[in-house]
Amino acid sequence: MEGNEVYCERKPLLKNEDWWAVWLGLFIFLLGLGPIFGSDLLGWVVKASTWMDISKAIAPISKTYQGSMAGVTSLVLTYLFLLVVTAIGAAAMGANVKRYIAGFTIIFWITYICMIIGENAYIAATPDKQAKFGITWSLSLGEMGFVFAMIIGLIIGNFFTGFAKFLEDAAKPEWFIKTGIVILGAAIGIKTVGALDLGKTVIIRGLCAVVEAYLIYWPVVYFISRRYFRFTPEWAAPLASGISICGVSAAIATGGAIRSRPVVPVVLAAVIIVFVAVELLFLPWLASFLLYQEPMVAGAWMGLAVKSDGGAVASGAITDSLIRARALTEMGVKWEEGWMLMATTTTKVFIDIFIGVWAFILAIIWSVFKIDKCGAREAGHRVKAREIWDRFPKFVIGFVITFGILLLVGLNNPAMIKSAQAGSDQANALRTIFFALCFFSIGLVTNVRKLWRAGLGRVIAVYAVCLFAFILWVGLLISWIFYHGIMPPVVG
Template sequence: MVKDGNVSVSGNVPMSKNEDWWAVWLGLFIFLLGLGPIFGADLLGWVVKSSVWTDISKAIAPISKSYAGMSGITSLILTYLFLLVLTTIGASVMGANVKRFIIGFTVIFGITYLCMVIGDNAYIAATPDKQAKLGVSWSLGLGEMGFVIAMIVGLIIGNFAPGVARYLEEAAKPEWFIKTGIVILGAAIGIKTVGALGLASTVIVRGLCAVVEAYLIYWPVVYFISRKYFKFTPEWAAPLASGISICGVSAAIATGGAIRSRPIVPVILSAVIIVFVAVEMLILPWIAQTFLYHEPMVAGAWMGLAVKSDGGAVASGAITDSLVRAKALKELGINYEEGWMLMAATTTKVFIDIFIGVWAFILAIIWSVFKLNKKQDAASQAADKVSASEIWDRFPKFVIGFALTFFILLFIGLSDPKVVKLAEAGSNQANGLRSIFFGLCFFSIGLITNVRKLWEEGMGRIVAVYAVCLFGFILWVGLFISWLFYHGVMPPIVGG
């Protein structure tokens, strides 16, 4: 179980003591630094980046080519010091023991980043379309496995070295870390949206239709099945529905924060989601090649609707693009231009991502009004009126930060198309820090979790719900919607 002391409760806590607000402030500060390239200043180019590797000496490097002369180790140390200073300021104001926080954060950061590097080994992380380039004949295709490894290591320490875990807990702030990461994520999605708006209008309109499917068809059905047939509480059913229906890890985490679920809930769901994404990536592109080479854009859109992570969907779109084009050339003698199926997959996924924050806001209001996380009978719920201040109190403040970063980048990109590439470079640099915050969250969750309680919380049922919903209707409804909107829409033909 997650210990009560590590569960952030906003309540009437002053802004200066509130983890949600500190997530907004830190996220916005990093976001502002990420705007540097627009003004000719590479302010975050030194941030460390871990790439998929076969030679570990080449695993880490500065994220910007402007810092190509800097070693990976120097970049890693600078990144650690930067995050240490920021988080220590916040922890100190919130009343933490500064000495223990500094020591704890140092250990947590070091272990987490090592796990992320291990997870980027080519045999673990390489997607099928990258294997040849990396010189490996096979891989697991688990691109986010570093997070899961970090959580497992945290679980081992938390359950077999409880004394160490208790000391490190001063710096184990899973909600703070993940919400800061989500604020930064808004910028990346915002600039991706600018790119999507430059695509053919027909693809954009069809991408928007995916929002209706994911949020108004997938989500309520998964939630209903989870509640009625698998007996999950609302605390589990809502993030599970978002994770399976919308955008995997990010949606599950955003929903968990919006409804005030315990931090353990979205992280356990994330581990399951990552595994299923890998399975989909290994299966769906080849199904598309076999049955959809007559309808290439249907195949691409299907990847965006079916694969529940950004990286997995885009990678699946790239694989599908290659496989379907080869099949069409062989069987039909048609040589389609490269990239249009990938465009369909990416656009579909982008528009689904845009509404994560909006959906989190809607769920926050619903959970406030109906008090779905409280064990009350129907009569007491009906009698208990919710004030406007309570709705604001329960509102996930990180959604404000997410919305700000998203709309600022969207406005900048639409106002001056010339700076889109610069804005994208800056958001990618900030996104490197976002990935680290996610990793810190996963390790922290493991550290403060009692593993003996995991199965009591329903891990086996989570896998069952995911399998039933994904293979029972999500894949096939997604295929039908893709066919409905993209049937007859063909990519340009090379030389045509």
């Protein structure tokens, strides 16, 4: 029960990493509310975009700053901002500030270079964007910059151990990822408001489909992981969430909720990113072949099957285009553009909502039953409410707060949705950087030999088995049940 003893250790409030994740995430979230009040407080934050010309790889996220500020200037300001706010927290938690500043500086610049490389069009462009960049092929590996950052971290951590030791004071994967999850709540909250403006039929059916699929996907993946691949709950729960809900974010949120080691959700995230690319390459074409007479079924299927927001939306856009073209050729019907994509997006939004809900539920279960990394429970001990509170991951509270505030803002004042979305996007750019910093930090502190022994090969195997054996086909069946016979409007 050594792991549980660590988890139950109470720390002073100002030295608690969980609480610093909440405070830092809420601070960035509050700055992101600026556009609602007419202030562009985070518009200068850098954003990496897919590029062929590297001079266009980075720019301020807000158009207000794009005309007057160079991308390099935006990047430097972003670095300085993150350095200051994280150094304050690190100092409060007892870190050596000078070593933290030096280490964070190196980690930040290596990580962001990886993010820029990962956005090269030949790597990141989805098939529907290839023509825009004048290319005929691409790997369609979105978020590959995260994987590059982890690989560089692994190389440093396993082959340059002295350098890795110097950087360790600033490698704080759990803090980085929990802060990012708090910020993520705002993006999902405002996206949910946007979905509520869509057709009621699609929304109701989309919600039902997600609940139905989720109640099937999660327990089955968890059972297979535990029974046939011998994973501990520490691995099985994040893996089930990653496949069932929303890929990277769900795996990370679940890992934090059950207090798994940071390496667990990040390894799962790397595997998920690769599988999303595989799905993106073949699912839209399979849908256009099988479902060109059931377009809304095809759109919902993309939302249920592809386990990342970017990958799902891209697959929905490709499916929308392919099926409309085939329907016109085969059936002489010209459907309005965007309705299949709407089904994909709506389904994906409701899946995203389950990130916080399920993380909260699992946190309570793991706390009440005191489940350790191997799945054992401490018998004969009555769990007190204070103990549940001490063990409960506070970042989930931050996620719920940011999600709830923007959801209520959008519902009560629809006129603010556009500005709230702009502010959320600005804060979300920082969330992306926190995720990338986490990936690098995980690589830095990970021993590859131990990682493989921990089950990387089995992670790939269980993902492939679950995805191709039942997730794709159950998702198709559920999409058919809820969307069969619903057609997009016909042009004219």
